[in-house]
Amino acid sequence: MNATREELSEKGKKRRDFITLTATAMGGVLAGSIAWPLLQSMNPAADTLAESITEVNLAPILSGAALTVIWQGKPVFIRHRTQQEIAEAEDAPMSALPDPQTDKSRVLKPQWLIVTGICTHLGCVPLGQKKTEPRGEYGGWFCPCHGSHYDTSGRIRKGPAPTNMIVPPYTFVKEDLIRIGESS
Amino acid sequence: MAKQSQNPYRHPFVRWIEHRLPIISFFEHTLKHYQVPKNLSFLWTGGFIAGFMLVVMIITGILLAMHYIPHPDHAFDSVERIMREVNFGWLIRYLHANGASLFFLVVYMHMFRSIYYGSYKSPRELLWIIGMIIFLIMMATAFLGYVLPWGQMSYWGATVITNLFTAIPWVGDSILEWLLGAPYVGAPALNKFFALHYLLPFLMFLMVFIHVWALHTNGSNNPTGVEPKTAEDTIPFHPYYTVKDLLSITAFMVIFAFFIFFAPNFFGEPENYIPADPMVTPAHIVPEWYFLPFYAILRAIPDKLGGFVAMISSILVLFALPWIDRSKVRSLTFRPISRALFWVFILDVIILGWAGAKPAEGNYIIIGQFATAYYFIHFLILVPLVSRFEKPSGLPESLSAYYKNSCHD
Numbered sequence A: 001m002n003a004t005r006e007e008l009s010e011k012g013k014k015r016r017d018f019i020t021l022t023a024t025a026m027g028g029v030l031a032g033s034i035a036w037p038l039l040q041s042m043n044p045a046a047d048t049l050a051e052s053i054t055e056v057n058l059a060p061i062l063s064g065a066a067l068t069v070i071w072q073g074k075p076v077f078i079r080h081r082t083q084q085e086i087a088e089a090e091d092a093p094m095s096a097l098p099d100p101q102t103d104k105s106r107v108l109k110p111q112w113l114i115v116t117g118i119c120t121h122l123g124c125v126p127l128g129q130k131k132t133e134p135r136g137e138y139g140g141w142f143c144p145c146h147g148s149h150y151d152t153s154g155r156i157r158k159g160p161a162p163t164n165m166i167v168p169p170y171t172f173v174k175e176d177l178i179r180i181g182e183s184s
Numbered sequence B: 001m002a003k004q005s006q007n008p009y010r011h012p013f014v015r016w017i018e019h020r021l022p023i024i025s026f027f028e029h030t031l032k033h034y035q036v037p038k039n040l041s042f043l044w045t046g047g048f049i050a051g052f053m054l055v056v057m058i059i060t061g062i063l064l065a066m067h068y069i070p071h072p073d074h075a076f077d078s079v080e081r082i083m084r085e086v087n088f089g090w091l092i093r094y095l096h097a098n099g100a101s102l103f104f105l106v107v108y109m110h111m112f113r114s115i116y117y118g119s120y121k122s123p124r125e126l127l128w129i130i131g132m133i134i135f136l137i138m139m140a141t142a143f144l145g146y147v148l149p150w151g152q153m154s155y156w157g158a159t160v161i162t163n164l165f166t167a168i169p170w171v172g173d174s175i176l177e178w179l180l181g182a183p184y185v186g187a188p189a190l191n192k193f194f195a196l197h198y199l200l201p202f203l204m205f206l207m208v209f210i211h212v213w214a215l216h217t218n219g220s221n222n223p224t225g226v227e228p229k230t231a232e233d234t235i236p237f238h239p240y241y242t243v244k245d246l247l248s249i250t251a252f253m254v255i256f257a258f259f260i261f262f263a264p265n266f267f268g269e270p271e272n273y274i275p276a277d278p279m280v281t282p283a284h285i286v287p288e289w290y291f292l293p294f295y296a297i298l299r300a301i302p303d304k305l306g307g308f309v310a311m312i313s314s315i316l317v318l319f320a321l322p323w324i325d326r327s328k329v330r331s332l333t334f335r336p337i338s339r340a341l342f343w344v345f346i347l348d349v350i351i352l353g354w355a356g357a358k359p360a361e362g363n364y365i366i367i368g369q370f371a372t373a374y375y376f377i378h379f380l381i382l383v384p385l386v387s388r389f390e391k392p393s394g395l396p397e398s399l400s401a402y403y404k405n406s407c408h409d
Helices: A005-040 A083-091 B002-006 B012-020 B023-032 B042-065 B075-084 B089-116 B125-147 B152-167 B172-180 B187-218 B237-262 B289-300 B304-319 B336-357 B362-389 B399-405
Strands: A054-057 A066-071 A074-080 A112-116 A139-143 A148-151 A156-158 A170-174 A177-180 B035-037 B234-236
Touching (some): A112 A177, B012 B023, B035 B237, B042 B089, B042 B187, B042 B237, B075 B089, B089 B125, B089 B237, B089 B336, B125 B152, B125 B187, B125 B289, B125 B304, B152 B172, B172 B187, B289 B336, B304 B362, B336 B362
Antiparallel strands (some): A074 A112, A139 A148, A148 A156, A170 A177, B035 B234
């Protein structure tokens, strides 16, 4: 008979508030902690991610010719550049480049240009590996999907692509042998 | 006891069910006692046909899934096997593939109907938004489904569309990898797309129920856009509109059958009968016709992020339509300027679709850019301004009065 009915219900209300708050917080924590692994499961699996290495013998590629190899499920363009192509790439003024990069920073040896053959716009494979294919206005590659032009250094010159074609990590094992996927 | 006396049915079995689950009265309520404006045109049967198509797509889809293999090494061949070896596999696949196109055709008709007659206006804004959500899920489902045959167009369509996400600053690349389950479109992506393509239609099915629930809350709009006021303005849904829906479906099935039996590849791309090759991009990538206007908007902007934003905005702006259009008068029948603008808008969408199908070069891009600009000018400038200042003409006092005055009776 110490507490009146109202006091009791007031006390009960506070207890219920506490239970509601605890249960809600617990539910939130649980939902959050299970959401993470569930969402993570959709990210690339370990074997998909495992860095594969592609070895390429450059000897058969004559000057002016090109080869496409597959590395991590993506095409990689290897082009044996002619003296003229090298000169064009090196002489391009930085002010004319939407994504300024010197040609020197994109090659290990000037005659070998190695880039991931994927247009940085929406992922198409640009044309230009064969001499019979259109190479765009800058003699490199031309992406038929939305009209991006790349130069002989794989740099974007004209069109919707925002950045240059990516140079993958690679290293020269021997004079004519490279390993793509391994930094030099 | 009180419940027993509310049970109006005589038949013992019906009474037994009704007492435990009032489903009999529910259907009676939603079909027989549901009063609908008496003047609905055939355009109002689009919703029913769309619902019917959803069921057709789910049934044929489940049957196809029993034979399809979601792996890059087998997907293309398993589809060809369905076409050549599985009993009536060709029929089921053509029903499903052409069904997608006709489903979109009906849904676009349904949407343009709503726009013309102002069906999205108060109190039906939420009905419209739920419909737009269904449309979004439908677009996702169609995109995912188109990837499954793993032809050249499937593969490169998937590559281009998923690469759109890389336009998002900072997190774009991570989102792409998360979506594809790899840094490229390959086995993990195909498997995932198949799972989602199977899931999303059931989500649509659920949303359709919510759509109909919202519809039945305030009832259908009608060609005059004037709310029914008296009993004279309405008739019961069943049998009058169940019959009208069935008649429309019959006509629709004739068109559907024509494509399945006489032009089954009319909507398809020959390129998609070449197995996917991750090393060679087709010279000319085009999406299915129902995505072409949006694709044209994407290409109109010469900036990667800008194109992505424009395309998304072109769909999102439709969500806001109930608030963009300020006019209290629903039907364009009584809004002459808006009516003219509507038809110009339709023309603009057709031009966008045409430009989207052309190669991304020269004049096609410029035409696409003008059409894109007009698309947004229509929604962001013309509709808000005109709907505010336009004087409606000939708005009838009631739905029935319109037909008496114009001697259509």
